[in-house]
Amino acid sequence: MAATEHSQQIKQDSMDYLITALLDMLQTKNLNEISITQVVKKAGVSRMAFYRNFQTLEDILIAYYKPKIDSEFNIIINRVPQDKKLNALGQFFAEMANPMKLAAKRNYEFIIQNIFNDNITNFYDKVMNWNNFSNIQKKYWTSFMSAGVYAIWREWLNSGQNESLNDIHILISDFQVSTLKALTEQIIKK
Incomplete structure (x- = not known):
């Protein structure tokens, strides 16, 4: 059970980091100027973490x-x-x-x-x-x-x-x- 809770927390953290990164980037760039690569780099997560949670920006x-x-x-x-x-x-x-x-x-x-x-x-x-x-x-x-x-x-x-x-x-x-x-x-x- 603890492993499941831990993995769920990691997933939620990844989502939060990605959301925060994208919202921060949108302060200065249009959505269509931002790539998934840029967001995952800013969020400090892997592309795999992105695709576990989302399909698109x-x-x-x-x-x-x-x-x-x-x-x-x-x-x-x-x-x-x-x-x-x-x-x-x-x-x-x-x-x-x-x-x-x-x-x-x-x-x-x-x-x-x-x-x-x-x-x-x-x-x-x-x-x-x-x-x-x-x-x-x-x-x-x-x-x-x-x-x-x-x-x-x-x-x-x-x-x-x-x-x-x-x-x-x-x-x-x-x-x-x-x-x-x-x-x-x-x-x-x-």
């Missing part, structure tokens, strides 16, 4: 960001009262401002956006009542809202966060209500 970023973003969404979905969920989501956006700016600057924003999209889909699955909507409406409304919320978040970050989180919350809420109202009217017309 993108996998390192997913291993770093996914648990953080998943955890925040889990708290918002399961612990925040219904009427405070969008405000909590806005607070999460504010906390992610610097990592998002770096991701956009260093060409790995797509990783965060994919994790965000998965989580926002889960968010709407948990907080929405889909009983009167078709699977097609649910699927495309969720995709539409996810892309829209992400675009609002990105624009807010890139434009200097001049508007208050409350203003952003109201805007997202208005879009959500308006689009749901349009879908509901479409259902009634059928």
